[in-house]
Amino acid sequence: MGTDNLILLEVLEWFDETGQELLHRLPERGSGEIKFGAQLTVRESQAAVMYYKGRAADAFGPGLHTLRTGNIPIITKLLATPWGMTSPLRAEVYFVNLKLFPNLKWGTRDPLAFRDSELGFVRLRAHGIFNIRVIQPVLFINTLAGTMGKYSTEQIEEYLGRVIVSRLNDYLGETVDTLFSLPAQFDEMAEEMKKRLAKDFVRLGLALDDLLINSITPPEEVQAAIDDRSRLGAIKDIDKFVRMKAGMAMEKAAQAGGEAGAGLGMAMGMMMPAMFAGTSAGSVSTSSTAVSTAQCSGCSNRIPTEARFCPFCGRQQIILMQCVNCGKNLTPGDRFCSRCGQPADKKPVPVICTACNQENLPGAKFCGGCGLKLL
Structure with missing residues (x-):
């Protein structure tokens, strides 16, 4: 017999220091000898389940429980002959945390395959958070925790996340036609997903308190196509x-x-x-363009x-030549400007300021010497 089996338990209570433990067993290893008359303290946010010979013998709600035959009727049967009501009780007590566990994360490990009515076959990634509670302690122990000494949200988060992703994949294929309508439906999708997932969680002794969808995103190239479509929609x-x-x-x-x-x-x-x-669209003729x-x-x-x-x-x-009249670039060999008809070899005529006799470039509006407006 190991040393763990010789522990004599007189006070049974548990505090969750991490805030992430769903379940904690006393003793953590093996079974213990619970002294007749031991004190069992169960907090408001907890439930305790006593296991004897591998089976759930009794459950305890909040309060202080003294393990005597008068207070705990099940003890009478457990301590019956041949032990003569004097032997310690070899059993385990499981403390189950009934509080809400928020902000657990779910997401697609591999992209989901989705057939979009407008974009064709695309792959999606989705992420969000969810909250859970234990509502059936014995069922939770028997289906998930088993004989483990501790069981935390870290151990169950990944599994529940895969369940959510699986149901989401079914939901998208059955109800969603195109990705363009997704952003406005996240709240409705989350509510429908909660209904679909309720049975999956209840059979584990859990309740899904809330589910949020943070994002459902296609690959970058599909996002670019969506952006292009939005731009085209804005272009008249x-x-x-x-x-x-x-x-x-x-x-x-x-x-x-x-x-x-x-x-x-x-x-x-x-x-x-x-x-x-x-x-x-044909609004501009070929001659004008x-x-x-x-x-x-x-x-x-x-x-x-x-x-x-x-x-x-x-x-x-x-640029070999420019028309001195309109400034158009002339093709080599042109004798006349194709825009205004002026001779290609015509010399530019400078503009002379009447106030200061400054010579200005053709087309100037103000004199570069005195600033006077040119006629």
Whole structure:
């Protein structure tokens, strides 16, 4: 007989110092010798169950219990002959914590497979928290704790989390059509999940007090597709949107300086409206979106006349001539401006200030010498 079996217990009580223990057995190892007349103290948030010969013999509620035949009727049977009412009682007492255990976490260890009516087959990850209580101490001991000396929320949290995820998978497949409707349904989903999980918890002697769904998220690429759809829903005119994006690309390229890569990006940005003109709703005719082109001096491909760099080879397109009247870039060999019709070889005429005779650039509105507004 081991030393653990020789412990003579006279006072039986238990304090949960961690706040996470669901169950604690006295003695923690083996069975003990409970002295006839021992004091058993059970707190308001506890229940005690006495086991004798491997079976639950009696349960005790809150209060101070003296283990005598007069106070505990079951003791009469346990201490009957041949022990002559004098032998200590070899038994174990299980203290069960009846308080609420909040903020337990559940989540998907592996992504859930979900068939979305709009996005197709996607994988989801879900996370949340839940709260539990022990409502059937004997059932809880017999189904989960068994003969363990201690049993904590850490030991049961993972298992219960898997149960929740399994039921969630069924619920999504049966009731949810598309991910786009999920964010507004978390509260309703949680309530329905509580109803579905009630039987799973009750058969373990537990109650599921609350369940919260914090997030249900698809992979990053699916999230990007959802974001794109939201943006498209906010865009009323796709043609204007494409032109705006092309203008932004040009602005960024201009800020980057004269690097070939930046110029390439700007040239592509200028070509985007023409590229998307054919896919728009037809509100803009092809004649209004036509882009004037010239031949690249490097690779001979046709590129926009206004492009500073070739989008095919990156070669800088040097501006050889500009119309002195309207400032349009002229294609080499042009004799007249295609925008205003002025001769290509016409020299620019400076603007002379009448107050100080300062010579100013063509098109200037104010004199660079005296600041006077030019006529």
